[in-house]
Amino acid sequence: MSGNAFDVIIVGVGGMGSAACWQLARRGRRVLGLDRFDIPNSFGSSHGVTRIIRLAYFESPNYVPFLQRAFALWREASEAFGEPLLITTGSLDSGPPDDVQVRGAIESCRVHDLDHELLTAAEVNRSHPGCRLPDEFAAVFQPDGGFVLSERTIIAHVTMAIAAGAEIHGHEKVLEWSPIAGGGVRVVTSRGTYESGQLVLSPGAWIGDLVPLLSEVAVPERQVLGWFQPHDPDKYMPSAFPVHCLRGEEGFYYLLPIYGVPGVKVGFYHHLGESGPADAISREPTLADEMLLRRCFGRYFPKADGPVMALRTCIFTNTPDEHFIIDTMPDQPEVIVVSPCSGHGYKFASVVGEIVADLAVTGRSSFDLSMFRLDRFAA
Numbered sequence: 036m037s038g039n040a041f042d043v044i045i046v047g048v049g050g051m052g053s054a055a056c057w058q059l060a061r062r063g064r065r066v067l068g069l070d071r072f073d074i075p076n077s078f079g080s081s082h083g084v085t086r087i088i089r090l091a092y093f094e095s096p097n098y099v100p101f102l103q104r105a106f107a108l109w110r111e112a113s114e115a116f117g118e119p120l121l122i123t124t125g126s127l128d129s130g131p132p133d134d135v136q137v138r139g140a141i142e143s144c145r146v147h148d149l150d151h152e153l154l155t156a157a158e159v160n161r162s163h164p165g166c167r168l169p170d171e172f173a174a175v176f177q178p179d180g181g182f183v184l185s186e187r188t189i190i191a192h193v194t195m196a197i198a199a200g201a202e203i204h205g206h207e208k209v210l211e212w213s214p215i216a217g218g219g220v221r222v223v224t225s226r227g228t229y230e231s232g233q234l235v236l237s238p239g240a241w242i243g244d245l246v247p248l249l250s251e252v253a254v255p256e257r258q259v260l261g262w263f264q265p266h267d268p269d270k271y272m273p274s275a276f277p278v279h280c281l282r283g284e285e286g287f288y289y290l291l292p293i294y295g296v297p298g299v300k301v302g303f304y305h306h307l308g309e310s311g312p313a314d315a316i317s318r319e320p321t322l323a324d325e326m327l328l329r330r331c332f333g334r335y336f337p338k339a340d341g342p343v344m345a346l347r348t349c350i351f352t353n354t355p356d357e358h359f360i361i362d363t364m365p366d367q368p369e370v371i372v373v374s375p376c377s378g379h380g381y382k383f384a385s386v387v388g389e390i391v392a393d394l395a396v397t398g399r400s401s402f403d404l405s406m407f408r409l410d411r412f413a414a
Contacts, residue, residue, distance in 0.1 A: 041067040041202075043395055044222050044231040046209050046245065047238035048074050049081035050185065050381045051373050053192035054388025055235055057112075060199035062396060067229060068193070068201060069222070071208040071241075075189040078318065079239045080350050081381060083260050084295040086185045087278045088382035089126040091177035093139030094357075096146040097406055101386050103147075104402075108385035109183060116191040119184075124273045124292060126180020127166075129159065130282030132173035137282075140175040152176045163277065165270035165299075165338055180278050182291055185381060192388070209238075209245065212370075220369060233395050237373040240313035240350040246364070246372060252412050253360075253375045256351045257309040257316045261328040262298030264341040271299045271339060281335060288331045298344035299336070301328050304378065305351075313350055320346035351378035354412070359383075361390060361407040371395065372409065 043059050045052050048070040056068045072078050088105070092098045109121040130136035144151040154176055156168035168174065193203055208225045212234060215221050220234040236245055243250035265271045276292040276299070287304040294300075307327065309316065325343055332340035352375030354360065359380055364370040371394050373387060380387075386402075393400045 039227065039229045041065045041229060041231040043067070043233045043235060044069065044220065044229055045235040045237060046222070047236070047241075047374070048189070048193060048203060048205075049079050049237065049239055050189060050384035051387045051391070052235070052237040053189045053196070054384045055237065055373070055391040056196035056201050056203065057192040057199065058388045058392035059395060060196040060201035062392060064395070066196065066201040067231065068196065068203040069207050069209055069224060070205050072205065074193055074203065074205045075186045077347065077349070080352065080376070081185055081189060081239070083185055083300070083347055083349060085182040085291050085300060086381040087126070087180070087280070087289060087291060088121065088183050089177065089180040089278065089280070090143070090149050091126060091128055091140040091151055091175050091180070092143045093128055093136050093280070094379065095139075096143040099143050099147045099149070101383055101402060104389070105383050105386040106179065108389060109188070112188065112191055112195075112385060115195060118187070120188045120191060121181060121183055122273055122294065123179065123181040125176060125178045125277035127159065127163075127174050127176055127277045127279045129168055129172050129174035129279065131171060134282050136280065136287070137173050137175060140177070144175065144177065150178055163275065165265070165267070165276050165336060166279070167335060167337055176277065182278055182294070183382060184295075188384070212245065214367060218369070233369045233371065235371045235373060235391055235395070239374055240352045242352065242372070242374040248409070249360070252354055254310050254353050255313045255316060256305065256353055256378075258302065258306050258349050258351050258378065259320050259324040259328070260300060260302050260347050260349065261325060262296040262300050262344040263329070263332065263339055264298045264344050265339040266341050267338050268293060281331075283335065285330060288335070290331070290336070296345050299339045301331055303327055303331065316350060318348045320348055353377045356411070359407045360409060361387065361404050362409040363394070365409065368398070
C-alpha cells in the first residue's frame with residue numbers, strides 16, 4: 036500500500052469526524068483525517084468548552100436510544116483517555132406545561148422509562164435558587180443529563196486515533212473528491228492527492244461545497260454563545276445548576292453551569308437568524324449578540340446577569356426538518372455523509388463515530404437510521 040493510500044479518509048475532524056477516526060483506527064483500518072483548520076478549532080460547530088447532553092429529548096423519543104449509547108461511549112472514551120469528558124449535573128427542560136419543550140421531554144421519558152420528575156416552577160426555584168421561573172412554568176428534571184467537554188473530546192479522540200495508527204492532518208483543505216474506476220475514492224487537497232476504499236464526509240457547515248445535492252438543504256447559520264459572571268457564583272456551579280433548556284415567549288434558551296470559563300454559559304437557538312455560506316458568516320461577536328443573550332437573565336436567571344466573560348461564534352448547519360443526515364451517497368455506498376446536525380448534534384458525536392465505523396466496516400448499523408436518510412429531501 037502506498038503512502039497516499041488509505042482504507043478510509045475522513046474529511047472534517049470535528050466532533051463526529053474525530054470520533055469516527057478513533058473508532059475506525061481502533062478496528063485496524065488505515066485512516067486519514069483531514070481538516071482545513073486547526074484541530075480542534077473555533078471556526079466550525081465543535082467548540083465552546085462544554086456542550087449539553089440530555090436523555091429527556093424533547094425533539095423526538097427516537098433519539099433516546101442513540102443517546103443511551105452515546106453516554107456509554109463518552110464514558111468509555113473518558114476511561115481510555117484517562118480524564119473525564121462527561122460531567123453529570125442533571126438536566127432541566129422548562130416552559131409552559133403545554134409547550135413541546137415540556138411535553139416532548141415527558142414523552143421521551145415515558146417511552147423509554149427514564150427516571151424523571153415533573154416539577155412546578157416554585158419547586159425548581161426552591162431547589163435551584165439560581166433560577167427564577169415564572170409561576171405558570173413547569174419543568175422536567177432528568178438526573179442523567181450533563182455536559183460533554185467539546186474541545187477536550189476532540190483532542191482525546193484524535194490522540195487515541197493517532198495512537199491506534201491513524202494519520203491526522205490539519206490545515207489541509209479538500210478541493211475535490213471523485214470515484215475511482217473499479218472502486219474507491221480519490222481526494223485532492225491543498226497539499227496532495229490521496230486514495231481510499233471509503234470516504235466519510237463530516238465537514239459541518241462546508242458540506243454543501245463537497246456534496247452539491249446538499250447545497251440548498253444544509254444551511255449554515257450564525258450562532259453566538261455567551262459566558263456571564265454571576266453575582267452569586269455558587270448558585271451556578273455544576274453541583275447546584277443543572278444544564279437547562281428553557282422555552283420562553285422569546286424562544287428557546289439553553290444554559291450550562293460554570294466550567295472552564297468563569298461564567299454561566301447561555302445560547303439562544305437560531306440567535307439572530309443570520310444564515311449564508313460558511314466562509315461569509317461573521318465570527319466577530321457584537322453588542323447586539325450580547326444583549327440578545329442577556330434577555331434570558333433579566334427574566335429567568337437574574338442572579339447570573341453580571342459582566343460578560345466571553346462571547347464566541349459558532350456555526351449551526353440546519354436541515355429543513357432539523358434532523359441529522361447520516362447516510363451513504365446515492366449509488367456510491369463507499370461515500371458516507373455525516374452532516375449536518377442542525378445545532379443539536381455534538382452530544383451524539385461518540386455514537387455517530389461508532390455508526391460510521393459500522394457502516395464502513397460492515398455496511399450496516401444496529402440503529403434505525405431511516406430518519407436521517409438523504410432521500411427524505413427529494414422533491
